[in-house]
Amino acid sequence: MSDPKRISEPPPPPSRRSFLRTGLALGGAVGSGALAGRAAAADAKNLPPNVPEWSQTLGDGVVSRPYGRPSKFEADVIRRDVEWLTASRQSSVSFTPLHQLEGIITPNGLGFERHHGGIAEIDPAEHRLMIHGLVEKPLMLTLEDVKRFPRVNRIAFLECAANSGMEWKGAQLNGCQFTHGMVHCVMYTGVPLKVLLEEAGLKTNATWLLPEGADAAAMTRSVPMEKALDDAIVAYAMNGEALYPEHGYPLRLVLPGWQGNMWVKWLRRIKVGDEPWHTREETSKYTALLPDGRARRFTWVMDAKSVITNPSPQAPMRQKGFTVLSGLAWSGRGKIRSVDVSLDGGRNWRAARLDGPVLDKALTRFYYEFDWNGDELLLQSRAVDETGYVQPTKAALRQHRGLNSIYHNNGIQTWHVLPSGEIENVEVA
Amino acid sequence: MSRSRNGTLAALAVLFLTTAAAGAERLNIGRAATPEEIKGWDIDVRPDGKGLPVGKGTAALGETIFQERCASCHGEFGEGAGRWPELAGGAGTLKSDNPVKTVGSYWPYVTTVFDFVHRAMPFGAAQTLTPDETYSLTAYLLYLNDILKDQDFEVNEKNLATIRLPNEKNFFMDDRETAEKEFWTAKPCMKDCLPEAATITGRARILDVTPEKASEAAKQSPPVQ
Numbered sequence: 001m002s003d004p005k006r007i008s009e010p011p012p013p014p015s016r017r018s019f020l021r022t023g024l025a026l027g028g029a030v031g032s033g034a035l036a037g038r039a040a041a042a043d044a045k046n047l048p049p050n051v052p053e054w055s056q057t058l059g060d061g062v063v064s065r066p067y068g069r070p071s072k073f074e075a076d077v078i079r080r081d082v083e084w085l086t087a088s089r090q091s092s093v094s095f096t097p098l099h100q101l102e103g104i105i106t107p108n109g110l111g112f113e114r115h116h117g118g119i120a121e122i123d124p125a126e127h128r129l130m131i132h133g134l135v136e137k138p139l140m141l142t143l144e145d146v147k148r149f150p151r152v153n154r155i156a157f158l159e160c161a162a163n164s165g166m167e168w169k170g171a172q173l174n175g176c177q178f179t180h181g182m183v184h185c186v187m188y189t190g191v192p193l194k195v196l197l198e199e200a201g202l203k204t205n206a207t208w209l210l211p212e213g214a215d216a217a218a219m220t221r222s223v224p225m226e227k228a229l230d231d232a233i234v235a236y237a238m239n240g241e242a243l244y245p246e247h248g249y250p251l252r253l254v255l256p257g258w259q260g261n262m263w264v265k266w267l268r269r270i271k272v273g274d275e276p277w278h279t280r281e282e283t284s285k286y287t288a289l290l291p292d293g294r295a296r297r298f299t300w301v302m303d304a305k306s307v308i309t310n311p312s313p314q315a316p317m318r319q320k321g322f323t324v325l326s327g328l329a330w331s332g333r334g335k336i337r338s339v340d341v342s343l344d345g346g347r348n349w350r351a352a353r354l355d356g357p358v359l360d361k362a363l364t365r366f367y368y369e370f371d372w373n374g375d376e377l378l379l380q381s382r383a384v385d386e387t388g389y390v391q392p393t394k395a396a397l398r399q400h401r402g403l404n405s406i407y408h409n410n411g412i413q414t415w416h417v418l419p420s421g422e423i424e425n426v427e428v429a
Numbered sequence: 430m431s432r433s434r435n436g437t438l439a440a441l442a443v444l445f446l447t448t449a450a451a452g453a454e455r456l457n458i459g460r461a462a463t464p465e466e467i468k469g470w471d472i473d474v475r476p477d478g479k480g481l482p483v484g485k486g487t488a489a490l491g492e493t494i495f496q497e498r499c500a501s502c503h504g505e506f507g508e509g510a511g512r513w514p515e516l517a518g519g520a521g522t523l524k525s526d527n528p529v530k531t532v533g534s535y536w537p538y539v540t541t542v543f544d545f546v547h548r549a550m551p552f553g554a555a556q557t558l559t560p561d562e563t564y565s566l567t568a569y570l571l572y573l574n575d576i577l578k579d580q581d582f583e584v585n586e587k588n589l590a591t592i593r594l595p596n597e598k599n600f601f602m603d604d605r606e607t608a609e610k611e612f613w614t615a616k617p618c619m620k621d622c623l624p625e626a627a628t629i630t631g632r633a634r635i636l637d638v639t640p641e642k643a644s645e646a647a648k649q650s651p652p653v654q
Contacts, residue, residue: 080640081640082638082640083640084638086512087502087511087512087513088512088552090552090553091552116549117549117552117553117555130462130466130467130470131462132462132467132471137455137461138461138462138467139459139460139461139462140459140460140461140462140463140466141458141459142459145458145459148456148458149456149458170631171631171632171633172633172638173633173638173639174633174634174639175639178639178640195456198455199455199456199458199459201455210473212470212473216549216553216555217548217549217555218472218548218549218555218556220473220544220548268470269470271471271473273475275475275476275477277473277474277475277476277544278475278476278537278538278540278541279473279541279544279545280541280544280545280549283536283537283538283541283600284530284535284536284541284545287600289523289528289530289535291524292524293523293524293599294599294600294601295535295596295599295600295601296600296601296602296603296604296605297600297601297602297603298602298603299603299605300603301603301605303605303612313633313639340617340619344626344627345623345626345627345628346622346623346627347621347622347623347626347627348619348620348621348622349617349618349619349620349622350619378627378629382617384617387613388613388614388615389612389613390612390613390614390617392609392612396611396612400608400609403526404526404528416629416632424632424633424634425632425633426629426630426631426632426633427629427630427631427632428627428628428629428630429627429628429630
């Protein structure tokens with residue numbers, strides 16, 4: 001277990017070497033090997049029949065933490081990055097610790113980040129949203145103005161189209177934080193984009209929008225009007241509080257079910273037009289290069305996907321016997337209909353149990369309980385959404401798209417459980 | 430200033446209109462953006478040239494600016510440096526195992542180069558290049574990619590959009606719902622879905638690039654940009 005004060009230096013995720021050397025595992029102290037149990041680090045003086053110090057002396061009073069934070073013993077529950085992935089942290093990504101979260105809502109401080117020019121720190125008094133182009137009345141709105149419009153609340157997942165992109169050519173990273181952590185799910189509060197567009201008054205030939213960010217990358221993506229008038233939101237709050245700067249404070253675009261790159265953060269401008277713009281982010285990037293040299297563009301919808309978050313490489317098995325397997329499923333096309341789990345690498349499947357709310361275009365939690373006898377396992381999950389789309393195998397995806405399409409890897413993930421409890425990211429046939 | 434109950438209901442009714450009703454009842458929030466305000470922020474450019482600012486440049490002029498402002502990341506000839514992207518080369522690689530996607534080999538439209546450089550480059554000094562500098566840099570990138578042969582050819586707001594890139598024809602609209610229709614399966618297999626026991630064909634540990642243990646091998650992987 002790391003010294004809780006050293007938040008800036010988290011413990012490394014488990015590797016074969018660290019397992020064998022120290023028995024280290026994230027999220028709790030263990031003895032030698034994942035199965036050694038958790039009691040090794042406990043001080044006997046704080047355990048029954050003794051009375052621990054915290055039962056005898058007063059703790060901190062109210063407002064000693066005016067803005068609350070997790071227990072110091074949870075210091076390793078943080079976003080992490082993969083340093084070799086990008087040239088600079090200002091144009092990079094960090095990953096949600098999916099293996100350390102429960103339910104379907106991601107805490108604001110743990111939702112993955114993706115920036116193209118660093119985090120813009122914007123004084124809300126100096127932020128403006130301009131709506132112009134093919135409209136009757138070009139609008140200039142302050143944040144206060146935006147908050148005066150009728151409001152909606154919507155829980156939605158946000159997944160980067162490059163989530164699992166490092167796995168296209170083969171198993172590469174040991175941990176669902178790194179293989180699947182470019183996704184989060186929060187409740188947004190904001191104005192339906194439709195309401196703002198109606199305030200400006202759309203001209204009859206208005207068919208496309210160009211949202212633009214106020215950051216040093218001035219992100220732009222072309223959005224078809226149909227989506228804008230359907231369920232798009234200009235949001236200013238997530239999980240009940242103002243957006244965090246890394247998620248676009250004070251305003252961001254929300255496009256439920258669509259790739260995260262289009263959810264423009266630090267939203268400063270919406271231009272209304274009659275053709276797509278073919279910006280850098282929808283040509284050079286976020287297009288799928290296929291084996292025949294052609295490239296698929298405007299791949300907006302995120303296909304159905306799932307991953308087992310526990311157990312997983314960063315969250316190894318600790319005990320034989322009764323085991324709760326837990327994971328997340330989501331689809332950009334609607335609700336999750338069902339999730340199946342395999343313990344034998346996809347040969348046989350059993351229905352998992354969906355628990356908690358099953359919402360349109362939101363993360364959905366599933367569980368599968370079983371008795372582990374200590375044998376090797378090949379764990380997989382397979383999501384089916386309400387359109388009947390079945391999460392494909394990685395082999396099926398590669399058959400269609402080759403190895404160089406980078407984005408939209410929603411293939412079935414396999415975790416190899418060893419008798420030691422250690423878990424590795426593998427591929428099977 | 431509070432709105433009347435009926436006014437609020439009218440506003441909510443607006444939410445449920447199924448079409449974009451031009452002239453739907455306005456809530457009269459905010460104010461009109463002035464032409465001057467719009468001009469300052471209206472920087473986007475389309476493939477048909479709409480949005481290009483008045484200006485001109487040449488590859489020869491662009492080379493000087495590029496070496497000063499861009500080469501430290503993108504290399505003297507757009508070949509890239511470290512993890513920063515290459516901007517030239519890659520012709521004929523798109524069907525290979527290691528496709529190199531550059532302005533010349535992959536990008537469909539010249540206007541995207543102008544738009545992106547003007548809005549986001551140099552990295553960390555966005556929106557500092559003048560239109561003329563941006564025209565020159567765009568011309569230089571076209572020259573590096575053998576799209577422009579004459580380093581003194583003047584590109585400007587009138588002719589830039591007429592220059593076509595070789596890969597334009599190879600982009601097509603998302604067709605996953607037809608091309609991948611087999612993924613919609615009425616009854617997913619539940620039993621004996623593999624002819625025999627699953628065998629492991631790949632392991633993350635072979636690559637061993639999980640953070641804290643990044644290896645040189647990882648540097649060969651395509652970066653997320």
